[in-house]
Amino acid sequence: MVTKNIKFIHKKRFWAGLLLAQFLLFLTFSKLKPMISFFESFFEIQKSIHQLLFSWVPFSSGDILYVLLGFFLLYHIIKCFKKKGRNKSLLKILLAANIFYFAYQIFWGMLYFQTPVIKKLSSQEKPTVTKAKVLALRYLERCKQTRESLKEDKNGVFVITDLQAIQNEILLQQSKLPSFISGKKAPGINSFKPSLFKNVMSFTGILGYYNPFTAEAQYNSELPSTFLPFTSAHESSHQFGFAREQEANFVGYLLGINSKNAELRYSTEYFTLKSLLGFIFDEDPAFVKAALLHYSPAMKRDRAYEKAFVLKHQGVLDDFFAFTNNLFLKSNQQEGSITYSYFIDLLQNYEQ
Numbered sequence: 001m002v003t004k005n006i007k008f009i010h011k012k013r014f015w016a017g018l019l020l021a022q023f024l025l026f027l028t029f030s031k032l033k034p035m036i037s038f039f040e041s042f043f044e045i046q047k048s049i050h051q052l053l054f055s056w057v058p059f060s061s062g063d064i065l066y067v068l069l070g071f072f073l074l075y076h077i078i079k080c081f082k083k084k085g086r087n088k089s090l091l092k093i094l095l096a097a098n099i100f101y102f103a104y105q106i107f108w109g110m111l112y113f114q115t116p117v118i119k120k121l122s123s124q125e126k127p128t129v130t131k132a133k134v135l136a137l138r139y140l141e142r143c144k145q146t147r148e149s150l151k152e153d154k155n156g157v158f159v160i161t162d163l164q165a166i167q168n169e170i171l172l173q174q175s176k177l178p179s180f181i182s183g184k185k186a187p188g189i190n191s192f193k194p195s196l197f198k199n200v201m202s203f204t205g206i207l208g209y210y211n212p213f214t215a216e217a218q219y220n221s222e223l224p225s226t227f228l229p230f231t232s233a234h235e236s237s238h239q240f241g242f243a244r245e246q247e248a249n250f251v252g253y254l255l256g257i258n259s260k261n262a263e264l265r266y267s268t269e270y271f272t273l274k275s276l277l278g279f280i281f282d283e284d285p286a287f288v289k290a291a292l293l294h295y296s297p298a299m300k301r302d303r304a305y306e307k308a309f310v311l312k313h314q315g316v317l318d319d320f321f322a323f324t325n326n327l328f329l330k331s332n333q334q335e336g337s338i339t340y341s342y343f344i345d346l347l348q349n350y351e352q
């Protein structure tokens with residue numbers, strides 16, 4: 001019994017040590033440019049294999065994986081509280097942590113260290129509220145105009161008619177991105193999946209997420225139609241290889257803003273408008289209030305519906321409609337020092 005315990009302690013130390021070693025290894029890789037390029041290329045290969053394996057599955061296989069992982073962890077954590085079997089369970093948790101950490105880093109984590117998109121733009125000025133106001137008015141007009149041609153439900157709220165067409169359009173637009181922003185390959189494989197956790201998502205304000213273990217782009221199918229197309233564009237940008245949140249917003253913006261698909265275009269213009277207003281709000285709330293009054297009646301109905309959706313899912317997101325925030329930021333904290341205004345930053349410099 002004693003020798004058995006010592007054996008377990010040694011094994012535990014080994015796996016814990018390996019986890020630490022992995023951490024240090026990837027930390028080193030993250031600072032080496034050739035390694036980052038390697039992982040960028042590796043991502044393309046990994047993604048094509050994963051899409052071959054999972055894209056045809058009609059539901060999110062990544063969600064199933066997460067559920068299984070959840071059960072596995074729960075089972076072994078409970079076992080850790082009992083004396084019998086504690087060592088074995090601890091060992092299994094450590095082993096799983098090693099595998100998942102490694103897979104996460106090589107499939108996804110290293111992409112956070114790619115050259116920031118802002119460095120690829122010719123202009124790199126700091127965003128200003130004055131410019132944001134000009135853009136906000138421009139996008140407000142665009143929204144109003146695009147909104148006129150869209151379909152509504154019986155309450156006069158915008159509804160998308162064909163999600164599949166939107167998804168195909170996003171994939172097509174990926175292949176048309178300006179080459180100075182993206183040299184990535186657009187495989188054109190449809191791997192958008194409605195999340196199995198849509199209820200949880202509605203209550204926590206998560207709109208969508210990319211699963212690095214299966215290369216699937218999940219979205220919350222309960223979302224109001226105003227959100228759904230742009231959320232898909234955003235998640236597809238992760239799938240395309242842009243890890244940073246605000247860069248996924250910006251690439252999503254590029255995919256949708258000039259699209260011939262009016263549903264995708266409206267959702268993108270509306271997202272852009274909301275982001276700009278959110279940026280302006282701190283400095284000039286009166287401007288934002290005036291802009292809201294100038295929404296077209298149709299846009300006001302869409303906004304009221306979004307508001308009702310959030311309220312129905314309770315006050316966790318109270319400040320959302322105060323335009324001080326956006327949902328993407330809340331769902332992803334990996335950004336560190338890069339703030340919400342980075343999207344505005346990219347937008348303003350791109351527009352120049």
Ligand SMILES: [Zn+2]
Nearest residue numbers: 238245248332
């Ligand atoms: Zn995201």
